[in-house]
Amino acid sequence: MIPPGAFFGLAALLFVLGVVAFFVKKDLLTQFMAVEVMLNAGNLAILALSKAAVRAEGQALVLFIITVAAAEAVIGLAIIVLVFRARKSIRTDDLKELKG
Amino acid sequence: MAWIIFIVLSFLCLGGVVAMILSRNQAHNALFLVLSFAGLGGIFGLLEAPFAAVVQVLVYAGAIMVLFLFAIMMFNLRRPEPPDKKRVQAILGSGLGLVLLAQLLLAGFRAFSGRPTGVSTGRDVARLGQLLFKDYLYAFEITSLLIVAALVGALALAGPKERE
Numbered sequence: 001m002i003p004p005g006a007f008f009g010l011a012a013l014l015f016v017l018g019v020v021a022f023f024v025k026k027d028l029l030t031q032f033m034a035v036e037v038m039l040n041a042g043n044l045a046i047l048a049l050s051k052a053a054v055r056a057e058g059q060a061l062v063l064f065i066i067t068v069a070a071a072e073a074v075i076g077l078a079i080i081v082l083v084f085r086a087r088k089s090i091r092t093d094d095l096k097e098l099k100g
Numbered sequence: 101m102a103w104i105i106f107i108v109l110s111f112l113c114l115g116g117v118v119a120m121i122l123s124r125n126q127a128h129n130a131l132f133l134v135l136s137f138a139g140l141g142g143i144f145g146l147l148e149a150p151f152a153a154v155v156q157v158l159v160y161a162g163a164i165m166v167l168f169l170f171a172i173m174m175f176n177l178r179r180p181e182p183p184d185k186k187r188v189q190a191i192l193g194s195g196l197g198l199v200l201l202a203q204l205l206l207a208g209f210r211a212f213s214g215r216p217t218g219v220s221t222g223r224d225v226a227r228l229g230q231l232l233f234k235d236y237l238y239a240f241e242i243t244s245l246l247i248v249a250a251l252v253g254a255l256a257l258a259g260p261k262e263r264e
Contacts, residue, residue, distance in 0.1 A: 002106050003212070006106065007147055008211070009208060010114075010143070012204035012205050012208055013201065014113065014114065014117065014140075015200075016197045016201040017114060017117040017121070018117065019193075019200060020194055020197040023190075024194075030126060030129050033130065037133070040137060040140055044147075047144060047152060049211075051148065060228060060235075062149070062152045063152065063228075063232065064240075067247065069160075072250075074251070075250055077254075078253070082257055082258060090175065
């Protein structure tokens with residue numbers, strides 16, 4: 001039997017990899033994928049905690065989070081498509097009007 | 101046996117994300133993430149959350165990542181990303197990641213030490229159904245509203261251009 005703490009450690013690793021990917025990558029699409037990785041790490045942490053607490057509520061919460069994540073992915077991709085239409089580029093280096 | 105499956109799936113999961121960081125091709129990135137999320141679905145199964153595992157594979161590895169691939173098709177980025185010259189950002193990001201990892205692991209260690217481990221909740225999908233359709237019925241229904249709103253919003257945002 002695997003202790004829930006091991007799953008929580010894996011969730012921490014996954015979340016950190018998502019953060020690093022978000023900072024290292026330079027295009028909006030891959031950064032958005034990194035956000036999805038972080039969301040999934042959060043889901044894994046919730047499931048591990050719900051297992052440790054011996055409750056089923058965590059699974060319901062994870063289902064809601066996945067649904068909201070799907071809606072968020074749709075809107076986010078639509079926004080990225082709009083940025084690409086306006087600028088012909090999704091590289092963050094090309095979008096630096098706000099840089100002082 | 102469970103440990104072997106856990107370790108293999110963890111490597112699949114983390115390896116997919118690491119490959120995503122190293123690769124420069126967006127389509128490859130999306131496919132690596134499909135691999136990673138499918139592995140995560142298996143891990144959900146190990147956590148005795150079978151319904152969450154199925155939804156993870158169907159919705160995340162299936163629907164959402166295919167949506168990403170369609171978006172990549174729309175961008176028709178012919179040339180791959182040019183290699184970076186600035187490594188400062190990568191080094192700073194990795195340092196930040198290490199600090200964050202230490203914090204999270206410390207918090208997790210504190211939260212989980214001293215807990216009884218290995219209690220089985222039972223793979224009770226019926227209990228989950230009761231939760232969803234009785235206790236959280238309103239939240240469930242509002243979620244469907246949210247999905248319709250997202251659909252309409254995406255069409256309004258990225259739909260056919262209006263004529264000037």
